[in-house]
Amino acid sequence: MIHHLKRSIIILGKEQASYPVFLHIRNATTTVDKLYEDHIPTNFIQKSFLSVGSALTSITDPRRHDAIAVLGETTGYYALKNIYNQMLKDSEGGKIIADKPRINSKTVDINKLAAMPHDSLGHSYWQFLSVNEVTPDSRLPVRFVDNQELAYVMQRYREVHDLFHTILGMPTNMLGEVAVKWIEATQTGLPMCISGALFGPLRFRPKQRATYINKLLPWTLRTCRNAKPLMTIYFERRWDQNIQDLRNELNIETPPKI
Amino acid sequence: MKGCLKQNLLNMLKINLNLGSFLNSQIVRRVSNTSSLFHTPKIMGNWSAVPSYKGNNLFIKSLQNQSENYCSSTQKTLDSEQTHFGYETVSKEEKTERVHSVFENVAEKYDLMNDVMSGGIHRLWKDYFVDRLHPTVNIKLLDVAGGTGDITFRVLQYIRNELGETSNYPVDESSKLLNYEKDIYSDDKVKEEDRKKCKVTVCDLSESMLSVGRERALTLGYNEDIDWVCGNAQELPFPDDTFDAYTIAYGMRNVADIPKALSEAYRVLKPGGRFMCLEFSLVENSLIRSVYDLYSFQLIPVMGQIIAADWDSYQYLVESIRKFPDQETYKLMIEEAGFRNVLYENLTFGVTAIHSGFKI
Numbered sequence: 001m002i003h004h005l006k007r008s009i010i011i012l013g014k015e016q017a018s019y020p021v022f023l024h025i026r027n028a029t030t031t032v033d034k035l036y037e038d039h040i041p042t043n044f045i046q047k048s049f050l051s052v053g054s055a056l057t058s059i060t061d062p063r064r065h066d067a068i069a070v071l072g073e074t075t076g077y078y079a080l081k082n083i084y085n086q087m088l089k090d091s092e093g094g095k096i097i098a099d100k101p102r103i104n105s106k107t108v109d110i111n112k113l114a115a116m117p118h119d120s121l122g123h124s125y126w127q128f129l130s131v132n133e134v135t136p137d138s139r140l141p142v143r144f145v146d147n148q149e150l151a152y153v154m155q156r157y158r159e160v161h162d163l164f165h166t167i168l169g170m171p172t173n174m175l176g177e178v179a180v181k182w183i184e185a186t187q188t189g190l191p192m193c194i195s196g197a198l199f200g201p202l203r204f205r206p207k208q209r210a211t212y213i214n215k216l217l218p219w220t221l222r223t224c225r226n227a228k229p230l231m232t233i234y235f236e237r238r239w240d241q242n243i244q245d246l247r248n249e250l251n252i253e254t255p256p257k258i
Numbered sequence: 259m260k261g262c263l264k265q266n267l268l269n270m271l272k273i274n275l276n277l278g279s280f281l282n283s284q285i286v287r288r289v290s291n292t293s294s295l296f297h298t299p300k301i302m303g304n305w306s307a308v309p310s311y312k313g314n315n316l317f318i319k320s321l322q323n324q325s326e327n328y329c330s331s332t333q334k335t336l337d338s339e340q341t342h343f344g345y346e347t348v349s350k351e352e353k354t355e356r357v358h359s360v361f362e363n364v365a366e367k368y369d370l371m372n373d374v375m376s377g378g379i380h381r382l383w384k385d386y387f388v389d390r391l392h393p394t395v396n397i398k399l400l401d402v403a404g405g406t407g408d409i410t411f412r413v414l415q416y417i418r419n420e421l422g423e424t425s426n427y428p429v430d431e432s433s434k435l436l437n438y439e440k441d442i443y444s445d446d447k448v449k450e451e452d453r454k455k456c457k458v459t460v461c462d463l464s465e466s467m468l469s470v471g472r473e474r475a476l477t478l479g480y481n482e483d484i485d486w487v488c489g490n491a492q493e494l495p496f497p498d499d500t501f502d503a504y505t506i507a508y509g510m511r512n513v514a515d516i517p518k519a520l521s522e523a524y525r526v527l528k529p530g531g532r533f534m535c536l537e538f539s540l541v542e543n544s545l546i547r548s549v550y551d552l553y554s555f556q557l558i559p560v561m562g563q564i565i566a567a568d569w570d571s572y573q574y575l576v577e578s579i580r581k582f583p584d585q586e587t588y589k590l591m592i593e594e595a596g597f598r599n600v601l602y603e604n605l606t607f608g609v610t611a612i613h614s615g616f617k618i
Contacts, residue, residue: 050560
């Protein structure tokens with residue numbers, strides 16, 4: 001029985017991938033069954049092809065958001081596990097795992113956010129969405145994660161990315177994205193974030209590089225060191241919280257203007 | 259004593275394993291009853307049945323050559339109103355709609371994906387197919403499901419070669435030099451008139467594929483008369499007895515009602531006309547088939563995801579190949595539509611087959 005339990009996480013009675021599937025050579029061509037809607041079961045060989053191919057595609061054509069998404073899903077197994085465990089240990093994170101809330105236009109009332117006080121989290125998020133002309137629906141569903149809980153963690157990561165931008169006060173240009181990637185990389189450990197943080201600055205023009213080195217990077221690195229984990233924050237219960245209070249709570253300094 | 263100990267240990271193990279699976283099932287029942295402890299609304303979609311983690315080892319499956327991957331006759335196990343969409347069973351109207359949406363999605367990257375998936379071999383197959391068709395100079399050809407124009411352009415090139423024209427760009431009538439040459443060589447005048455008689459009509463269900471085809475015609479320099487028509491192979495918008503030849507390359511497996519498409523083909527062909535079909539078919543050799551299956555199911559959808567951001571369309575592609583009738587069954591279906599002298603030829607061990615019949 002113990003052997004059986006060690007082999008797999010039994011989550012509500014369903015067996016899911018828990019140990020690295022590639023440890024046994026025979027498992028390189030084995031897939032799990034379909035676990036959730038949009039799930040595409042893939043084996044190790046397919047995942048390695050997908051990660052290499054999508055990495056090349058995302059470097060050569062950064063507009064391919066689906067390639068970046070696939071890269072994150074296929075390489076993120078260990079990181080997602082760590083985030084999941086971290087969330088379970090935290091009380092607020094545990095509530096997120098239990099409720100599994102989603103952020104899309106059906107679950108979040110944008111108009112209600114607009115009506116909130118000016119310096120609240122909700123209003124700032126609404127401002128961010130309207131200024132950058134994005135909707136919370138623009139995130140692709142998770143397809144290649146072979147574990148229902150970890151797939152939710154990945155989906156949550158994608159959906160709160162815009163909220164990270166809002167809290168950190170970073171715009172959606174190259175500089176802002178790299179800063180958010182740094183903080184996500186240190187907090188989540190996702191390989192896709194790490195490579196984004198390291199290789200993103202290679203595309204900077206000289207002026208951007210100057211701003212990056214002089215103003216942005218010091219603040220970013222201090223935030224990486226000091227900030228509390230952002231994935232464990234239950235944003236849906238904090239829409240009316242003052243954004244400066246939230247930043248103080250999370251040890252985030254006032255962001256530089258870029 | 260030793261034997262007894264071993265026996266005891268074995269028994270304990272068995273009990274533990276049984277207990278493990280028993281307790282496992284108890285956990286399932288208990289948790290599903292307590293809704294408060296782990297309240298997880300079904301946000302992630304439908305819960306599937308409890309999966310078995312022995313998993314689906316496609317490598318082993320392909321070696322065992324499971325016959326569920328193939329069926330020799332698609333029509334026997336279905337209602338008359340149902341057909342296959344890959345491994346799913348759907349109604350015929352639904353299949354046509356879903357095929358239409360698949361091709362709307364893949365049209366932009368269609369040619370690139372063909373090259374990547376087949377390593378460029380599809381060009382050789384199509385060259386051979388047109389060679390087998392042996393189009394005459396004044397042919398009236400209907401190319402069904404010929405969206406991006408691969409067969410059409412090859413036919414036009416074949417005719418140009420027959421006429422001795424080496425360049426891709428047609429003769430410029432206003433050029434004096436060429437007019438002078440035309441006067442000297444009166445044979446060319448006759449050929450020029452013949453070439454104007456040649457007419458190719460491309461019919462496809464998907465408007466996106468046709469627009470890609472039109473662009474390619476411009477860039478490749480095929481300014482001849484090509485009619486690009488949007489239509490359904492099951493209900494061709496053409497009168498009876500119109501065409502000398504009917505070709506359909508890699509389109510028949512996407513048709514919901516194959517006998518209907520075949521009888522439409524019979525209808526629009528002139529008496530003496532030729533029906534030619536290029537389609538993926540059954541690989542006889544089981545070793546090669548297992549390699550082919552492995553490649554198809556493992557790699558093609560992955561390439562579709564990376565290049566075209568569309569796993570599902572290419573999963574449909576490889577499944578629809580398995581669901582298409584094999585060479586003999588398809589030959590019988592063509593004969594049933596009224597064609598005679600029906601022959602087939604395998605290319606690349608049966609990966610592709612050319613079927614040909616005459617309306618006589």
